[in-house]
Every structure is written in C-alpha cells, then in structure tokens.
Amino acid sequence: MTEITATAVTLGPSGLVLDGGEQVRLCASLFYFRIPRESWASRLEAVRASGYDLVDVYVPWNFHEIAPGRWDFEGRRDVAAFLDLAHAAGLRVIARPGPYICSEWDGGALPAWLTLEEGLRLRQAEPRYLAHVEAWFDQVLPLIAAREHGRGGAVVAVQLENELDFFDCADRAGYVGRLRDLALRHGISVPLVACAGQGDLNGATGDVDDVVPAFNFYPDDRSAFIEPEVRRYADLVADSGLPLLVTETNRLHATLRRLVVSGAKVVAPYLQASGFDFGYTPSVGNWGDPGGFMSHDYDFGGYLDPVGGARPEHAEARVLSAVLRTLGPALAMATTAPADDAYTADVATSASPSRLLLDGGGELIGVPNLTDDAGTATLLAWPGGPEVAVPLPAASCLLVLRDLPLDRFGLPGTLRLASADLVGAGPDGLELSAAGASAIVLAAPDGEPVLVELGAPAPGAPVQARVEAGAPGVAWDVVVRHPRDVAAPSGGAADPVGASGPAGADAGPVAAEHPPVTALTRLDLATRSGFTTRHDLPPSSEELGVHRGRTHYAAGLAGVDELLVERASDIVDIALDGAALPTIARFGATFLLPVAGAGRLDATVETWGHANFDDVRLPALQLGSLRGLGRVWSVVGRSDVSALWHVSAAGGWPGEPAPLRSLAGWSSTRAGESTTYSRGLPVDGMHHHALRLGGVAGSVQMTVDGAARTVTEDDPWLHLAPGEGHDVAITVPHLPGGSLVAELLRLEPVLGWDVEPQPDEAILDLARADAAGATVPLPLELETGEERWFDAAVPPGGLSLRFEGAQVRVSAFAGGELLGRVWLDDPARPRFTGGDAGRLWLPAAWNAGSIRFLVRGTVGEESPVLSSVRLAATQE
Template sequence: MSSSSPTTAVDSVIELDARGIRIEGGPQLVLCASLFYFRLPREQWRARLAQVRASGYTCVDVYLPWNFHETAPGRWSFEGRRDVAAFLDLAREEGLYVIARPGPYICSEWDGGALPAWLGSDPELRVRQNEPRFLDRVTAWFDQVLPLLAERQYPTGGTVIMVQLENELDFFDCEDRTGYLTALRDQAVRHGITVPLIACSGQGDLEGATGDVPGVVPACNFYPDDDSPHIEPEVRRYAELLAERDLPLLITETNRRHRTLRRLLASGASLIAPYLQSSGWNFGYTPSAGNWGRPGNLMSHGYDFGGYVSSTGTERPEYAEAQILARVIDTLGPRLALATPTVQPTPVTTDFPTSSSPSALRLDGGGLLLAVPHLGTRTETETEAEAGTGTETGTGTETESGAGPGTGTAVVNGMPVAVAADSCPLMLLDVPLRPWGHEGTLTLASADLVAAGEGVLVFSSEVPVTVVVGDTRVEIPAPAAGAPGRATAEGLTLVALAPADAVRLRATDRNGTVRLDEPKPARPASEPVAVRRARRRTDATAPERAAGRHELPPTLESLGVYRGRGTYRTTTDLTGVDELLLVGAADIVDLSVAGRVRPTIAGFGATRRIDVREATGSAYVEAVVEIWGHANFDDARLPALRLGALRGLGTVWTVRETTDVSALWSVHGHWAGRPAPLRELGGWSSTRVGLPVTYTREIRTATAAALHLKGVVEPVRVTVADGGPHAADTAHEPHTAPVLTVHAEDPWIPLPAGTHRISVTLPHHPSGDGLRAELLGLDPVTDWTCSAQDDDLLTGFATEAAPGQEVPLPLSLAPGEEAWLDVDLPPSHDGLLLRPDGTQIRVTGWADGECVGRVWVGDRPDFSGGDANVLWIPPGWSGLTLLVRGAAGPEAPELRVLRLESAD
C-alpha cells in the first residue's frame, strides 16, 4: 500500500493519523455497536439507539442493504421501515456517531449480501468486479443512497463520521481491485462525501481490501478465538503496519466479549466495533443461505450472535461490561485516545493462563495502561488441568485473600495483584495524577479506573484491589454490591466498587462518598402460554400468478420472484423411469412424483439422484420451490452458495442408463512414460505421496450425460476437452480446456453429447483413493408450466380478512398440504416469541402486515444465527396469521401446539 495515500477525505473535520481519530480536533477512542434499522421495527429505532448510547458506546455502524431499497428493478423504497434517513436523524438526536456502510455488497448474512437477486439474470454482468454492467447498477444505487449520507455527514447535517466502501473484498476473487475501488471512491466523492472513506479487510489483506487506492483508508476485521493467548501480537502487527502509513488501527468488526475488546484496545485500536452487539431480526424472506455450515446452512430469522442486546431488546450481562469499559475510556480521556501501543517493559508473570505477549499503551502525558487477561474459567472446582498452564504456573485456585474461586495472581512490576478469572483488568502504571488535582504519581492500580476527580480515584473490581501512590501501597478488600471499599494514600481517597455498583455510579466526592443511580426494576417473569386453538381459513389457498410454459424449468428470478416461491408442473409422463437426476435445485424443494410428495430437498444446488421406481400410475412431476435466501458469501463448493447464484427447480433429467467407467484411465505424471499406462482411476502406485497425478480417459456420450466421481474426499481438478484420435496419449500436453474443481459435496460433471477427453488430477495416495466413476446417460424433462407467489402476493393474502373455522390443535396434515391459521394473541409489553411444536412442518408467520419469519420443525438443514425455532411478534404488531405446510419425513406432519413466551 502506498504510504502517500491521503489519510482523510478532502475538507473533512474527521482526521485520521497514527495517533488515532480526531473529531474537530478532539482525540477520540470510539466504541461502536452494529445496529441495523432494517432488522428492527421502526417504532423501536429510538429506544434501541438510546440503549446503545446508555451502554457507553458512542457510535453505531449501519449497513444500508441495496436490495432492501430496490425491491424490484428500478423500484425504489425509502419509506416506513426503509426510511434510513429518519434512522440516521434519530442517531444524531441520540448523540451517536455513525459509520455508514452502503456496500454495494455488505455480507451481513443478509439475502444475497444485499446484491439484488436479478443481477444474476444477466450472464454478462459480474458482481463485485470492475465491470461496466455491474458498475452501472451500482451507480443507480449510489445515486439513491449517497446523497442521503452526504446530507448527514458530521458536523454539517448529521453524525456520519466515516463511509465504508464494499465489505471484506479480500475474501473475494476480484480481478481488478484497484479499478473497482477507484470507481466506488470516485462515485462517493462525486456525491460530496468528505468524511473518511474506509474499506475493511476480512482476513488481514489490507491491499486486497482497498485495492491500494488513494483516499481509501484500510480497516481490519478480527474474529479471534476469545481464549487464544496470541491475540495481542497479531493486532499489534497491524497497528504497526498502519502506523507506518500514518494511519490508526480501525477495527470495524470483531468479537463481542469485552475481555477481548480490552485486549484490542491495549494493542492499539482507535476504533473498536464489535459486530452485532445489538441484535435484530430478519423479517420476511431476507435471511441468507450462507457459508457457515457443512458446507452451507440457512440463516435463522433471529439475527443474534450473543451480543450485549438480544434480538428482542433484552440487555445481557455483557451490557454492564460495556458500561464499565466506557467509563474507563471516559476517565482517561485524551490520554488514552492519543496513546501508542508498546510491550510491557518488565515481564508480567501469572499463575493463570494469559496472553503470550501482553499489550500496553503508553499514555499521552506519561504512564502505561496494561491489559492482563485471565483466560481461565470461573468454576469453583477449577483445577490446574481445567485452567491450563499460565505464564509460569496454572493453579487458578482461590487466593488467601478470599477473593473467590478462579482468582489468580499476577506479578506486575514485582508486586503480586489479584486478577479475577475470565477478566482483563486495565491496570495503570506510573501515571501522573496532576490532571486530577494531585501532584503525585499513580505507581500501580490493579483494577479499572472508572472515575477520578480532585482527591479521589474510583475503581471497579470483584477482587481485592492493589493501589500504589508514590511509594505508598494499600490493599482494598474485594468490594461487595452495596458495600464499597475505601482507603487513603498520599492524601488521596481510594474507592473500590463492585461492578454492579460501578455501572450505576453517578458522582463521588473527595471523601469517597458515592451516589448511585437507582437500579432498573426487574420485570416479573411471565409463564409460557400454550395456544391450543386457532381459526383455520375456510378453503383458503393463496393465489398464484401464472408464469407461462417453458421448455425447461426457468429460474424464479426470471419469473419476477426475488423473494417468495414458485410452482413447477410438467405434463411429461415419466412412467417406466427408474431414476431422476435433479441438478441445481435451490433453496427448498418439495418434489412430488405421481402425486407422492418426497422428503424436502435443501441441498444448496447439489446434484441429487432420486429413485422413482415406486411411483405408480402416470408419473407426473410437480415441485414447490421456496427461496430461503440468496448466498451472502462466495462459496464455490455448491452451486447455490455462489454469490449471485439464482434460485429455482434447476434442471430435471431422466436417467436412461448408467455405465461404470472406472477402468481404462491413462496415467500422466510421476514417472509414467509413453505410451501412457492404463490403470483404474486412482490406481497408480508411486512413492511420490501427495504430489498430483493425472488420469485421462475418452468418454463418448450419445446424449447429455453426467459423470459421477464416487468417493471424492478432497477436492480434485477436472478438465473436459473435445476428444479425438489419440486424445488419451496427448493429455499431458498443454491445452486450454477449462479446469473444474470437484468437491465431495457435489461430485458431478455435466457433459453434453459428443466425445470428450476427461482429465482428473488428484494428489497421490499409496493405498489408492477409492475413487469410482460412473456415467449417467440423461434425457431432459421438458414442457413445464409455472406459477409464482412472491413475498408481496403472499403477504397481501395473509393480511386480508378471511372467514375461518375454529379448530383444535394438534392439527394433522398430509405431506404437501397447507393450512392457513389465524391466531389470537394476548397483549404483551415487550412482544411475544412464538414457538411452534410439532413434527415435519414449516411455519411462516405474518403480523401487522409484514412477514415475521419462518420456522422449520423436523428434518432440516443446519441453521445459524439466533434461535431458529421461534418467531418474534414485536410489541404493538397486531394479528397473527400462519401458513403451515406439511413435509414428508420419518413422522407424519403435525402442528401440536403453539407456545407463546414473553420476549423480555
């Protein structure tokens, strides 16, 4: 990266340099929480923003998802829950800075990473590339959203202090990073963005994320193992690399635990933005089909990774940790904001597991801040084996001071101090006290300094506190809630508060008298309610929009369905067919053959063989295909996990014949000579373990076919070239055939009719690879009639009043049968969580005119995110309508009961 790259945008009052962040000249260490307007009811925006501010965080980062605002090509919406301008204005009113992240790609486990689904319908458009067709569409998006951000930049019209371009581009195979980021930068500048433009690296490739584009500041995303002892040296390396360019370390995403955040702070971060501290909800058809499973999964509607605020707004214990860390930052102020990272000059020894290289900050004006993480646990039965070995020993047992189970001892500057398990106190060493009206020096403080004034220092700790002022050392016993500890030294009053009191600290005087805010009243717990009756809509079937006849099954996007579902029906009689091959089906496919519904397919586009020999009568095929969401990441292992991949039934083939083609492969590589030896696939013997060897064979197909590599474990490389005389003996010569990578998750290669030279390259294993190859001759299933039900159509039907008949639960359904139910809800101050209980059903819910989500009960793929088994009905959202669909599986479909829980 060029060291001459400008550190800020032109004329910005936000300055970035190696000393940190300055906002109108004032140094700032910024704590930032993710908070997404598109994952919250509009009526909760202000309360959630105020909640972040009350945590002590001073900033929110906000994605702006392109496909949330362009709901169909050229159809824009910035109203209601899409009124991002109103959200940004509320952030200003609540006193929060904003880091705006308009993409165009955002990831965020959101449908398509926010790239509109229809982009994939243009075969010449390549997403996230410096490519005219894509950039034309990006321009249309930026023309809509960047003026909103420009009007709300700090300080002229709002509190936007940075704008992020793209997102973790270093994960993506972008061919021209410099050209692509330059195009995005130029658009931002053209629209009047003057605050710093940043681009975050997801795996530490600063140039890969920014394209080394002048005016684009690199930022870092870190997601370490919270218990790793090696976090600090990694983070310090990036702080040093950026300091060489006169830039601060901006951590735009990281883990949520404040023990880890303290380690990042001490390692030199000027911006710390743990991702998803304030959780939310994926309403409607907006979750993604993502890459965090084996290899894929579906994101739940509850978007929650354990941040300090839950999806429904409940504050978790980590919220208090945020408040204490924020008090430390406020107390040290500019001295901490202008600090520079270093390594503790004298060794720190511990009897507990800790950092392999603790970080310290050299405070502006003198002194050090030292982070000492205790990576052990808090269990009372903790043993050396459970706690692991620390820097010197690893007892992690109760100390003689009675500090509590799991408390360890660290020796800092030759003095033993107590450190609680699972904590990271920010200790102060040799800090001048003059800014707080005292001429002495704080030689050592073993606990968090949460307040300071003339003649008084206040600490937060759950273990004994060691304080040395000048040469005077005092020990303050571990404070209990409501019982502060006090001591004096060198004319100073020292107060130790339990963390529960520290978060409520309002003021203190020089005598050590503290005033605390009243604790928040606890809401009485409510018991779950079992709903055992509902109104089933009489003969209700959601309308379908006719979508024409097609030779082959079209994608849902080509039918205008970007979120929702579609139905495919064929009149081709498959009587006498033994097997079907389904290629590229995604996301959720309920396939019926001859009227028999088969188990739901959710294979992310992987090829599936389907035995249909049991079909009786006229074997027609019908399929209902639902979009769960488009891929938010680019995962090459399965077709539907590629960024920009489309949804639908894919292609259905009848299997005409199956032939074993495992033999007669010619061997190229290692010491194989010419003419090439013939072996079975994977059967060459060699001492060159792990080195690639290539097997080649000519395959003739009279019609379309599929080559199945059975037994693939590790990825193998396959080329398919036109065959001809002596093709096998020339396979080792260079050719331009495209190279495919075949994975265990989808070990199939499609072949058109003709003669092909197939080359399979795999690492050699002396015992053989257990590979077999079979060739399936295929005929396409044609003549499809389609109908569509997009999310607007389904939502409109769900929210219409309809006659119904009260039915008791449990409700039994046949596989493929659907029931529309209207459910009465009790009033709730905090909203309700609905947990359907049953077997082999999928439940979609609507309330207050909006889809609140989907729950899948029974056999299902992996889910990640929040609780995948509940729907949230926000407070004030009226009415509840459910679409319940039975699915084939080991048990009969049945909705037994609906369990309602308070969302507090």
C-alpha cells in the same frame, strides 16, 4: 498515505478524531433493517447507555431496491430517519452501504436479479455491474452525505464494500477506485474505509489512495496470540500514519480490552445490538457442513438481545468505555509495545502481553486470564518495592495502570499502580471499578509510594478509602464500584432492564410466560392462486420476478423412469402423482430421483435466501446463484467410465507411453504428489451428459476440453453440454490404495412445465386477506404435503413465539409482515445458524391481537404435528 481530513473529522495516528476530541472509541453494530421502526429510538438509547459512542450501520441495497428500478426508502426502510435518530441520541455512525455487505443477509444485499444479465460479474470492475452499483449509490449516498458530521449529522466515516479480500476480484484497484470515485462525486467528505476480513490490506482496498484499510478480526477469545497479532496490524498501518481500526471483532469485553491495549483506536464488536430478520431476508451461508440456513433470530450473544434487553456484557461495556473516556487523549496517542516482563500469573495468559505507553506518562498493561478458573496475577508494586498479588477473574482481562501522573486530573502525585479499572478522576478523587479485591499504589510528589489493598465491592455497596500520602496536605479519596454500578455517560440508569445473572449469561428476550395457544382457526383460504404459464424448461424463480418467496412447478413424466435434478434450491417439496416425498434442502447439489410409474411431478421451491458468501462447494452457496427447481433431466443412458484412464505425473514417473489404469488407481511411493488421469468419454455430441465421481475427498481439479472445472465431495457431479467431454483430465494427490468411481449419464430435458410464481408480496396479500374458518385444537395433525392457513388469537404487547412439533414448517405473519419461518424436527432440515431457529418475535407495535400461520406437513419418520405454540412477553 497522508492524513485524511474532513470537516470536523480527522483520521490520523490517534484514531477517529471528532471536533478535535482524541479518544479510543467503541462502536456497536446496529441495523435498522432488523428492528421495527417503532423500536429504533429505544435501541439507539440502549447503545448510548453502554458508553459506546459509535454505531456501524449497514445499508442493504436489496432492502431498498425491492425489484429492478423500484426503490423504497419509506417506513421501516427510511434509513435517513434512522440516521437522524442516531444523531439525536448522541451517537456517531460509520455508514456501510456496500454494495456488498455480507451480514448474513439475503445475497449479502446484492439484488437477486443481477446475475440474470448475461456477462455481468459481481464485485468486479465490470461495466454492467458497476452501472447497477452507480444506480444504487445515486440513491443512497446523497442521504448519507447530507448527514455527515460537520453538516449537522451523525456520519463520521463511510465503508466501501466489505471483506473484499475473501473474494476473487480480478481488478481490486479498479473496483475499489470506482467505488471511491462515486462516493466523492456524491460529496462524501468523511473518511472512506475498506475492511479486510483476513488481514489482506491490499486485497480489501486495492491500495487505492484515500481509502483507509481497516481490519475485521475474529480470534478465539482464549487464544494466547491475540496481542502480537494485533500489534502487527497496528504497526502495518502506523507506517502510513494511520490508526488501527478494528471494524468487526468478537463481543466479549475481555477480548476487546486485549485489542485496545494492543493498539486498536476504534474497536467495533459485531454484533453487540442483536436483531431479527423479518420477511424473506435471511441468507443461505457456509457456516454449516458445508451449508446452513441463517435463522430469523439474528443473535450472536451481544450485549443487547434481539428485542433490546440488556445482558451482563452491557455493564462490562460501561466500564470499558468509562476507562477510555477517563484516559482520553493520553490513551488515543499511546503507542503499543510488548509487556512480557510485566507480571506473572498462575493461570494461562497471553503468550506476549501488551502495554500502551500513554502520552504524557504512564502505561496501561493488559493481564488476561484465558481460563474458566479464577487465578492470581503478581506484579511489583513499584520498582524495588514489594510484590502484590491481585485476583484475576475467570475469562477476564485486567487493565493495570502504572505510573500515571495525576496532575491532568487536578490531583497531586502519581498513581503508581491500579489493578482496578480507572473509570473516573477529578479534583474530588479517583473512581475505580472492580468485581473483586484490588490494589492501588499512590505517591506524593517526591514522596514514598503508599500501597492500599481494597476489598471487593458489591452492587450498591462501593468500597471507599482515603489514602494519606505521608506528606503534609496530600491525600486522595478513592472509591471502588462494582461494574454494575458504573453509570452510563449520560448519567442515566447504570443497569438497564434485563442485565442480570452471571457475567456472560444470556438474559434472553422474554419476561413472563403467557398461557400457550390452545386452538387455531383453520381458514377457508387458498395457499396459492393456481394461475400458471407454460414453459419448455423450468425457469429460475428470479426470471419470474420471484426475488423472495416461492415458485410452483408441474410437468408430466410419461415414459420417464429416473430424473437428474441440478441446482434445485432452497427448500424443494416434490410430489409424484400427489404423493409427497421428503423435502430436499441440499443447497443446489445434484440428485437422482426415481419416478418410474409416475405420471406427474409437482414441486414447490421456496427461497430461504440467497448466498451471502461465495463457496464453490455447492451451487446455491455461490454468490449470485439463482433459486428455483433448476434443470430437470430424464436419465436415458448410463456408462461406467472408471477404467481406461491414461496416467501422467511430473518427473517422468510413470513414463511414456502412458499406462492405462482405473481412475486414481496408479500405485506410487510418491504419496501426496499430483497425478493426472485423462481419457475421452463416450459422449455422442448431441445429448447433455452428467459425470458423477464417487469417492471424492474434498475437491478434485479437472479440465474438460481444456477448460478448468472443479468437482467437490458435496456435489460430485459435472454437467457436460453437447460436444463436451472428448478430452477429460482429472488431477488428484496420490494416495496409496485410493480409487474413484466414475459414471456417465446420458440426459434428455424434461419439457413442458406449468409454472406459478408466488413472490413474497403475493404471499403477504394472502396473509392479509379476510377469511372465515373453524376452530381446531392443538395438537394439530396434518397430512404429509398438506398446507393450510390458520389464525391464532394472542394477548397484546410484544411476544416471543416458540413452536413445538415434528415434520412441520410454519411461516408466521402479523402487522403486514412475515415475522419469520420455523422448521420443526425433520431429518431433511439443514443446519440453522446465527441465532435461535425455533423462536420468532412479534413486536408490540405489530400486534393487532392475532397471528396468521401458513403450516405445511412434511414427510419423515413421524406424522406431521404442530404440538404447541408457546408465548412469552418481550421487553422492548
């Protein structure tokens, strides 16, 4: 692949070159859609103060197309204004408009209604899907193109798609090629990149011309094998004359140092600038067992917490970015190599350390400590010289310089060794940074090396030395600063607000506790309209225009004893004759529900979010899966079909005619080999049926009348439409003593549903409505299934809200927005991931002195109670 050039932007072996400036670059993820507009400028300034000069910015399609054909680029959706602010802050942008972004965002940003269109296949070179993508790109790409670097804007690269190598795309070249063509048609002239999530370059790019491969690399921070893996990636792209772009990775700067010294030219840790998912925007993903709800608090421990406070890693960012600026083009043009003989250490370190051979002379060696204990690294001061022992802090990576010519800085001689970080150099001397003691070796031209061991600096108390070379007129002034004292590139405050505590500590988003809320106002306000329409079958939420929000269903149950419910998701609250049942949140897994004697079923189904990955283990974890009550069936018959299965396997054992055994009951010495069991099921050709397999471990491959199907242990049900099931084959690895149980249910649909859609906009209208009320104290006790509106008075300013109680779900509203939802102490609650699921944030700009709560009591071991609402000021 040839070098790709755009106006003022070049992508070549030295990395992303802007206006001719060659430098290894650090990039922070910063997402405008997770931050109030009023905080955009301060958040951008906080990133710039870290020394990072790039930000990557997802642009989520469904944040801007909020309903089919209804576009919104105003207010906090004004991405153009955000890009302009990034430029004003001195930052450059890698824009990531998808169409799929993942980002633990609702549906990975793919609009929820897409799969309602028959035959449309997501993330494929398929005409109907591509037509929708084209409409999205027609909206967003002109905004990006107008803000390219070289046209007076911030954008220096555009990413197409996201981690396509995780997804089963049938025609990668056709799909990525079409995205490229749309980008070029809209005038995108900066480099186009596509990132591989698991190292499959072709899988991510389709090997399409003019689309540069990049890597998302999430290692174990303590892995000894990071360096050789990264060097391999660098070698792969170097064969095409391209740099190694790591477009996502871990956040610890000890790990980022290992990537830099192994050849990465752009390093973009995800997520350095945390944020918050306001509204109904978190996703449902596969980080749980196997599924999880993403929290509204979107935080993986980056150097800025969700409300913008700096954590200790912010200082580490300033140090590393200063090293990259100081070494500049010499580092950008460096080549990487193993450094297996460069040092010894008394703690666990890399299995194959890396060194960078700097352009113009010298080398940079990475010396990681993979333990939580301080250690010592031993190096030769110079070839033939004495050994030098230097401290190796816990969970760190020293960047050791060797044999660096100093004439490029206007200084004499050579820096033969520095175990501290070189964060500045010029005619006035050398500036280094270290948290502990360090060693440097300097040598005059043709002179003997001089070893100087320096003590540990303290914050505000640098260590200074004047090193005499032993040659007339040759000396160097050296200062070693604590990392906390390394200045931001603008010369601003070295320590932003919040950067305190031990390295790696979570400074948290709060500054001072307020008195807790002691009383609420219970409002005389309905929680829904009550206007319903009749449907034969329960429609999906998306069919009703509920892309975010919830849907209410009701049906009569005369003569029904047991229901089978398929694909109900995300949060399903069912009542029988008004008596609430425990909440169901099982990611669309099929379940049986005894209803004998009940005359009516009511269900409220709330969308937490749409799947942002594609996980076949559960229906609601599949990309493009719909939300709502799913299909509801009356069970009208059962058959045990565990016996009379024909057995076959490769190699003629068992032989013909095929023996009959129970399912998975064949006995063989060939453990682990695939064995197939087949039979016809007693289906009648008129009814729907459901086959349940008990005892599935992992997944089972099946064919039904010649069509491939999969059943998993998390959802061991297979739906059979009328006419299906006459020829069923199940293939499982043979396990001596293994067995499966199979049961066939005959089904009839439950007909006659009264349905009320309640999209997010309808809920927000209620949250804004005026209503009278009466004061009630906390703790607040509710009946199971009871749902009410409450107001709470709060002090001014930005606030962190924390809720305590049990068997309660709370949605909090302010500033015309849903701040978020919490679910307190309920056995039915799924695993939450991505941040602190018990915390919500009220931004200062949205605080008008009160918050509105929608509170629902759920069924469980305890009575529903909201015990307290704790408040703390946030530093924004």
